[in-house]
Structure formats: structure tokens, C-alpha cells
Amino acid sequence: MRPALGIVDYGSGNFGSVWNAGLRLGLSQVAIRGPQDVKRCSHIVLPGVGAFGAAMDRLATSELDRLVIDEARAGRRPILGICVGMQILADLGCEFGSHPGLGLITGTVERIQVPSTMPLPHMGWNSVEMQGDSPLFDGIDGEPALYFVHSYHLVPTDPAVIAATATYGHPIVAAVSQGSLHGVQFHPEKSQEHGLQLLHNFVTLRV
Amino acid sequence: MLKKRLIPVLLLRNGVLVQSRGFKRYQLLGNPSAAVERLSSWASDELIYLDISSSPTYDLNRDDLNHPEFSNIEDIIRLIASKCFMPLTFGGGIRSIDHVETRLRCGADKVALNTAALDDPKLVTECARRFGSQCVVVSIDAKRTEDGWQVFRGGRTAVEQDPVSWATRVQELGAGEILLNSIDQDGSKRGFDLPLISAVSEAVSIPVIGMGGAGEWDHLVQVLATDASAVAVANMLHHSENSVYSAKEHLVAKGCNVRTPLPLSTQPRNL
Numbered sequence: 001m002r003p004a005l006g007i008v009d010y011g012s013g014n015f016g017s018v019w020n021a022g023l024r025l026g027l028s029q030v031a032i033r034g035p036q037d038v039k040r041c042s043h044i045v046l047p048g049v050g051a052f053g054a055a056m057d058r059l060a061t062s063e064l065d066r067l068v069i070d071e072a073r074a075g076r077r078p079i080l081g082i083c084v085g086m087q088i089l090a091d092l093g094c095e096f097g098s099h100p101g102l103g104l105i106t107g108t109v110e111r112i113q114v115p116s117t118m119p120l121p122h123m124g125w126n127s128v129e130m131q132g133d134s135p136l137f138d139g140i141d142g143e144p145a146l147y148f149v150h151s152y153h154l155v156p157t158d159p160a161v162i163a164a165t166a167t168y169g170h171p172i173v174a175a176v177s178q179g180s181l182h183g184v185q186f187h188p189e190k191s192q193e194h195g196l197q198l199l200h201n202f203v204t205l206r207v
Numbered sequence: 208m209l210k211k212r213l214i215p216v217l218l219l220r221n222g223v224l225v226q227s228r229g230f231k232r233y234q235l236l237g238n239p240s241a242a243v244e245r246l247s248s249w250a251s252d253e254l255i256y257l258d259i260s261s262s263p264t265y266d267l268n269r270d271d272l273n274h275p276e277f278s279n280i281e282d283i284i285r286l287i288a289s290k291c292f293m294p295l296t297f298g299g300g301i302r303s304i305d306h307v308e309t310r311l312r313c314g315a316d317k318v319a320l321n322t323a324a325l326d327d328p329k330l331v332t333e334c335a336r337r338f339g340s341q342c343v344v345v346s347i348d349a350k351r352t353e354d355g356w357q358v359f360r361g362g363r364t365a366v367e368q369d370p371v372s373w374a375t376r377v378q379e380l381g382a383g384e385i386l387l388n389s390i391d392q393d394g395s396k397r398g399f400d401l402p403l404i405s406a407v408s409e410a411v412s413i414p415v416i417g418m419g420g421a422g423e424w425d426h427l428v429q430v431l432a433t434d435a436s437a438v439a440v441a442n443m444l445h446h447s448e449n450s451v452y453s454a455k456e457h458l459v460a461k462g463c464n465v466r467t468p469l470p471l472s473t474q475p476r477n478l
Binding site for chain 2: 013016017020021023024049050116117118119121122123124125126127145147149167168189190191192193195196
């Protein structure tokens with residue numbers, strides 16, 4: 001079956017960029033605004049930029065939070081969270097107060113601890129070290145540089161879900177994989193050929 | 208490890224891409240979209256698109272060409288964003304928070320504020336609060352004086368500010384990055400104003416992008432040897448084949464901490 005990429009449309013700033021990346025890959029795409037849209041797609045991307053709490057609020061206002069949780073639990077379709085879209089998969093976010101997340105990956109989202117000479121947000125092309133052999137990185141060799149923009153990072157309780165790390169002062173979780181649920185802290189839609197390759201790999205995943 | 212960046216800059220003047228010399232003379236290059244695909248090669252790390260129009264009209268004045276015509280900046284940004292799989296900064300003519308929002312909504316990842324930041328410094332803070340520091344670039348045009356440098360407004364009027372203290376101030380106001388251009392070196396091909404770039408990048412902790420004066424690839428190496436996080440190039444990248452790739456290869460060969468480009472044969476490829 002030809003993959004159809006569903007992109008959760010809850011007012012996230014990078015929705016358009018992810019959509020453009022899907023067009024570049026020649027994918028058929030669906031903007032997910034409700035349960036009927038999910039039926040038309042084989043893979044789901046949860047984009048995200050901005051603050052954790054604001055993203056959760058928007059997702060709840062669009063009544064899409066329940067939908068993402070149900071889909072993740074059912075495991076029928078691979079899901080990829082991008083940036084804040086990955087962070088909100090966790091239990092709890094600590095940006096501007098404590099906010100509950102979707103609770104799909106056990107862990108919290110915390111401010112990156114860096115020496116005062118290193119600026120936050122962590123922004124730019126950072127090399128990424130793969131941990132294990134996540135199929136997300138098929139065909140991407142060595143330590144590719146990918147594009148990051150964030151001040152908070154996901155700290156999963158179970159290190160076994162970590163698929164890649166980046167070093168900015170300290171190690172940062174760059175990618176997670178837990179069954180059919182995946183997340184990347186960097187922006188594949190802004191990471192040129194490696195980013196497009198990763199999105200291509202994602203839509204070829206089978207559950 | 209965080210890499211240093213090579214950033215092509217496109218200058219748009221009333222709907223036409225131009226080259227600039229000393230902020231005074233402009234040579235026409237043509238259609239605003241044609242160069243985007245060329246410069247969006249996998250070797251670029253980011254793209255900066257500056258609208259230096261003297262009036263808000265966008266007309267290529269070439270109805271004979273089979274190119275799409277653009278009458279507004281929104282359509283131009285949307286088109287660039289659809290081809291740009293890397294961060295896109297858009298600057299020029301931005302005077303209000305609404306202008307910022309429009310440009311981000313059309314697909315820009317960051318906006319560059321220059322005149323607006325000088326006229327209304329609060330705007331920098333407002334943008335940072337609303338959209339995050341990461342998308343606020345403050346662009347500074349500086350010119351040498353007898354004992355240092357002076358900031359210029361609109362490239363023409365001297366302002367009672369020196370670039371080092373102005374950069375420090377906009378960092379406090381919430382700017383996430385500084386695009387530093389030298390009016391003296393702009394279009395000169397004589398190399399960058401390295402003392403200026405060093406002075407500003409040592410004074411602030413946010414990334415500084417050095418611009419103005421590239422005439423050979425070694426000039427870019429010199430900028431990346433300072434504390435600057437990135438080097439921006441405009442004129443030099445036009446009128447030659449695979450120029451961004453050649454520049455990047457040179458930086459890699461000289462040991463700069465930059466992203467290694469894929470072999471030319473593989474880019475940009477269809478997956």
C-alpha cells in the first residue's frame with residue numbers, strides 16, 4: 001500500500017514546513033483535524049514548536065490529544081513526534097510551570113543545563129550519535145548534523161528508548177523509539193537530505 | 208558538536224534580485240525564485256532573504272519572461288519556503304509585530320529586524336516574548352570611523368550607537384542572533400571587516416553572522432576563525448556554477464567546523 005502521511009493540524013508553526021517536506025518526497029498527505037482524517041492515513045506526524053504547555057493546550061482545544069493517545073495505544077500506525085511534538089509524548093513538561101503531557105513515553109521534559117557561556121536555545125546544526133539501530137536512521141551514516149532549535153529536552157526514564165543523542169554541553173536525547181512510537185528533537189523538515197531521508201524512512205516503517 | 212554555518216543571502220529590490228555594492232549601487236540579477244533552488248543546495252546551512260526595496264511594490268517588469276509574477280511579499284516567502292528545506296530568515300521592511308507574524312506564517316523560520324529595532328527597540332522584546340528569541344535576528348549595518356565603528360540606519364543615516372554596544376543591548380532586549388554587515392566592505396570583494404566581527408562576537412553570547420566583503424573563499428575561512436557562528440555571502444555566490452558547494456568544500460578542506468556536504472552527484476536528489 002502506498003503510504004499516506006497524516007500531519008496533525010493543531011496550529012503548530014512547523015505544520016507548513018513538514019507539509020512541504022512531504023510534498024518534496026512525493027507523498028500523499030492528509031491534514032489530521034479529526035478522527036475521520038486518521039482513517040485516510042498510514043503514518044502520523046505530530047509536529048510542534050513553541051512551549052510545552054501551549055502545545056498541549058492547543059492539542060486539547062482541537063480535541064486531538066485523545067486521538068493521538070488512542071492511536072499510540074492501538075499501535076496501528078507509526079507515529080513520529082517532531083521537536084515539541086516529541087516532548088509532549090512524555091508524562092510531564094517543566095517549561096513555564098509543570099504541565100502534564102500525553103503520557104506515552106515515561107519521562108519528563110527539562111531545561112537543558114549548559115555552562116553560562118553556551119547560549120540557549122540550542123540552535124543550529126548539531127552532530128547526532130545513533131544509539132542502537134533505529135530504522136529511522138537507515139541510510140544515514142556516521143554522525144550526521146541535523147537542525148535543532150530548543151531550550152528543553154526529553155529525559156526518558158527508560159534509557160532503552162533512546163535512539164540517538166546529541167552533545168551540547170551535555171548529552172541531549174535527539175531521538176526516541178518505543179515500538180511504533182517515535183520522536184525526534186531536531187527538525188527533519190529543516191535538515192535537508194538527512195532530514196528528508198529520515199522522513200522517508202519513517203513512512204516506510206511497518207507496524 | 209554545534210557546527211558553524213555558511214549562509215547564502217539573496218537581496219530583493221522591488222521584485223528583482225540584485226547585487227549590492229556599498230549599499231548604493233545595485234546590479235540586477237533577475238527573478239526572485241530562480242536563484243532559490245540553486246542556493247538551496249544541500250551545501251547551504253541556512254538561507255537569508257532580505258527585501259531591500261525602496262517602496263513596497265514588487266514587479267519584475269518583465270512580462271515577456273515565463274516566470275511567475277509576484278505582487279506581494281507573502282507570495283514570494285511562500286514560494287521560497289516551499290523549496291527551502293533548511294532554516295529561512297526573512298528581513299527587510301518589517302516595522303510591526305503583525306509584519307513579523309505574517310512572515311512567520313508564510314514559512315519564514317526567523318525574521319531580521321534592522322531599522323525597526325533602532326526606531327522601536329521594544330519590538331525586539333515583543334517578538335522574542337511572542338515567538339521566541341530563536342526567531343528574532345537583529346541586523347546591524349556598521350561603518351568604520353576614525354576610532355571604531357558607527358551603526359547606520361537604512362544604510363545611509365548615522366545613528367548615535369556603536370555596533371558593539373548596540374549588539375549587547377539587543378541581546379538584552381531578546382534578540383536570538385545578530386547579522387552584522389559592513390557598509391565599507393559590502394560588494395568590495397576585499398574581505399570582511401574582521402576586527403568588527405571579532406569585536407561584536409566577543410561582546411555577546413548569542414550567535415553572530417558576519418557579512419559583507421567576500422571576494423575569495425579564504426575570506427570565509429577568516430570569518431569562521433573568529434568567534435562568529437556563521438558567515439553570510441551574497442554577491443560572490445552568483446554567476447558561477449555550484450558556488451555554495453565549492454565554498455563549503457573549501458571550508459572543509461581548511462579544517463573549519465562546518466557540515467560536510469554530500470558529494471555533488473548526490474545533491475539535490477530525489478528520494
